[in-house]
Amino acid sequence: MKTWFxxxxxxxxxxxxxxxxxxxxxxxxxxxxxKLSDLAYLDRYDHGQIKKLALDVTEPEQIAAAVxxxxxxxxxxxxxxxxxxxxxxxxxxxxxxxxxxxxxxVNFFGLAAVTTAFLxxxxxxxxxxxxxLSSALALTTLPTMGFYxxxxxxxxxxxxxxxxxxxxxxxxxxxxxxSGARTQWAGSAAGKVVPQIADYAAFKETVATAxxxxxxxxxxxxxxxxxxxxxxxxxxxxxxxxxxxxxxxxGLANLTTLVGEIKGQRERALAVDD
Ligand SMILES: NC(=O)c1ccc[n+]([C@@H]2O[C@H](COP(=O)([O-])OP(=O)(O)OC[C@H]3O[C@@H](n4cnc5c(N)ncnc54)[C@H](OP(=O)(O)O)[C@@H]3O)[C@@H](O)[C@H]2O)c1
Numbered sequence: 472m473k474t475w476f477x478x479x480x481x482x483x484x485x486x487x488x489x490x491x492x493x494x495x496x497x498x499x500x501x502x503x504x505x506k507l508s509d510l511a512y513l514d515r516y517d518h519g520q521i522k523k524l525a526l527d528v529t530e531p532e533q534i535a536a537a538v539x540x541x542x543x544x545x546x547x548x549x550x551x552x553x554x555x556x557x558x559x560x561x562x563x564x565x566x567x568x569x570x571x572x573x574x575x576x577v578n579f580f581g582l583a584a585v586t587t588a589f590l591x592x593x594x595x596x597x598x599x600x601x602x603x604l605s606s607a608l609a610l611t612t613l614p615t616m617g618f619y620x621x622x623x624x625x626x627x628x629x630x631x632x633x634x635x636x637x638x639x640x641x642x643x644x645x646x647x648x649x650s651g652a653r654t655q656w657a658g659s660a661a662g663k664v665v666p667q668i669a670d671y672a673a674f675k676e677t678v679a680t681a682x683x684x685x686x687x688x689x690x691x692x693x694x695x696x697x698x699x700x701x702x703x704x705x706x707x708x709x710x711x712x713x714x715x716x717x718x719x720x721x722g723l724a725n726l727t728t729l730v731g732e733i734k735g736q737r738e739r740a741l742a743v744d745d
Contacts, residue, residue: 475550476501477552478585482655484604488552488700491696500522507524534585554602556578560677574618579622590642599641599643601642604647645712648714653685665679
């Protein structure tokens with residue numbers, strides 16, 4: 472029996488993950504959402520192996536309470552999925568600092584706070600998997616997605632260091648980099664600032680139509696959730712899981728360019744050390 476804990480299970484990937492995990496006999500599920508009523512869809516699967524908890528990842532008391540309730544429900548937390556997150560569409564110059572900070576509170580600081588709260592238990596167990604929802608936009612970037620990308624690059628840098636710290640203790644850290652998928656991440660909760668500065672007119676359409684991602688992205692949330700479950704359950708996985716064509720091809724192209732640039736600077740790079 473493996474116990475999964477998921478943040479942001481009210482919609483999108485989190486809801487798909489919870490729905491699919493709820494149907495697996497060998498899984499104990501702890502699904503969390505800001506509003507407990509948003510988890511009512513799980514009631515049809517209730518077979519004693521599902522715990523629903525209220526959790527806003529920006530609220531430290533709620534995190535502590537969720538960890539305590541989880542450990543009362545299950546001796547062991549095998550998989551922590553840091554899924555909660557939201558989008559923000561604006562040029563860098565026209566971004567609203569308060570909205571950007573709020574996005575970072577969820578996408579990065581919330582993820583980090585939930586992880587820190589579970590680490591003592593994971594260390595005690597000497598095993599576990601932390602799945603951090605990053606983004607294809609942490610493998611490459613697009614205009615008007617700068618601060619969103621930054622929040623996901625933060626997740627990547629954080630995860631890479633965490634991996635080095637807890638890997639020797641038996642804890643794996645998987646970052647998932649999905650391409651655009653048909654969830655609510657670009658919907659009403661996402662901030663959007665249509666460029667007003669004439670120099671950024673080329674990006675007006677991108678922001679104005681950002682909500683179209685919700686219905687028109689190629690990524691299928693059910694398939695993405697299935698891929699995550701399959702990969703984690705297999706126990707044999709890399710550190711990164713790019714999903715979708717954009718993540719694969721866009722990420723590969725960007726990182727290949729980066730490798731080329733670093734190699735091209737070999738002499739200058741090595742010349743500054745004594
Ligand atoms: N869909 C994509 O194209 C895509 C691509 C790459 C990465 N991602 C990432 O995938 C993750 C899941 O997003 P999604 O695409 O499934 O979007 P979604 O349908 O909007 O789901 C996001 C979830 O996060 C929750 N959430 C927001 N703020 C929260 C907070 N303060 N505390 C707890 N939960 C909170 C939402 O809950 P409420 O319903 O209460 O707001 C919702 O359950 C996010 O980290 C997102 O950045 C998405």
